[in-house]
Amino acid sequence: MAGSGLRRRIGAARFPLAAPTWPTTVERPEPERRVGLDYDHEWSRRYPVRLARAMVLDNVTRPVARLVAPATVRGLEHLGRLEGPVIFAANHASHLDTPLLLTTLPTGFRHRTVVAAASDYFFDRTWKSVLWSFALAAIPIERSKVNRKSADTAADLVEDGWNLVIFPEGGRSPDGWTQPFRGGAAYLARRTGRPVVPVYLHGTRHVLPKTPEWDGRAPGGSGTEDRRGGRLRRSPIAVLFGAPMVPDEGESARRFSDRVEAAVATLSREVASDWWQARRAVSAVAPVAGAETAHRGPDAAAWRRSWALDPPPSRARRPEWPD
Secondary structure, eight states: OHHHHHHHHHHHOOTTTSOOOOOTTSOOOOOOOOOGGGOOOGGGGSHHHHHHHHHHIIIIIHHHHHHHSOEEEEOHHHHHTOOSOOEEEEOOOOTTHHHHHHHHSOHHHHTTEEEEEEHHHHSSSHHHHHHHHHHHOEEEEOOSSOOHHHHHHHHHHHHTTOEEEEOTTSSOOSSSSOOOOOSHHHHHHHHHOOOEEEEEEESHHHHSOBOOOTTSOOSSSSSOOOSSBOOOOOOOEEEEEOOOBOOOTTOOHHHHHHHHHHHHHHHHHHSSSOHHHHHHHHHHHOOHHHHTTGGGOOSSOHHHHHHHSOOOOOTTSOOOOOO
């Protein structure tokens, strides 16, 4: 009997062999959640995770993308002559823009690319932070205002040899027309000395459209984000890569950002024409200094702006994919 009593006393005395019990009279604080800009995403770039992500991207994401959004890809010759790291600056109309863009990149870029993603949307929950860090090698950035931590993280990764996908609009377009570009991509190019590759994604809004936030209240900085998703539909798309761009000597980030936006606008005209006709159209509308605003759409009601957009790429065109 004495031995069993001793064993019970030893078993009850867990501390310091185990965590102490919490006093019932003291309120227990909520556990600290490291999400948003504070999320630790370094694990997603370790080799075992990179290998697993590459297998999923090549063997699951790419085949699904071909099925759901058969793509016409142009401009890959610009990447064939380019050594990374580079900054891909693309327009943004759908949540599928990122995986569809990644699946069109050549292998040398595809498996060494991180994606700048809105911290308030993709990193607001632990499970979402883990999911997007693994699936897309996403890193959280602040999109509603300038944030040094976001800029330092992105710049450090580019300088460490990682390509970066960034959407300078700061959020998905509410109607498909391109929104004014912010200066993040241009700033990173000036800071790191790496080129910017303009990218135009056409037709992705037909595959997974954005659900507008009609009351104007949004979780992020764009003012139009809605957490509800649209309906997935099969539709062809086009992905156009432009020639790499670097800032001129003494050129400000704002001016360089305008040139990048103008380059994306020019690519948008190539969808329905060709390289020469697209550039003739730009020069006929305005000089380069003002051409970047021509693709933002007419100043009209939402339904008219949506109606005025180009139709999706022809379904009859054969998809062109990189090796």
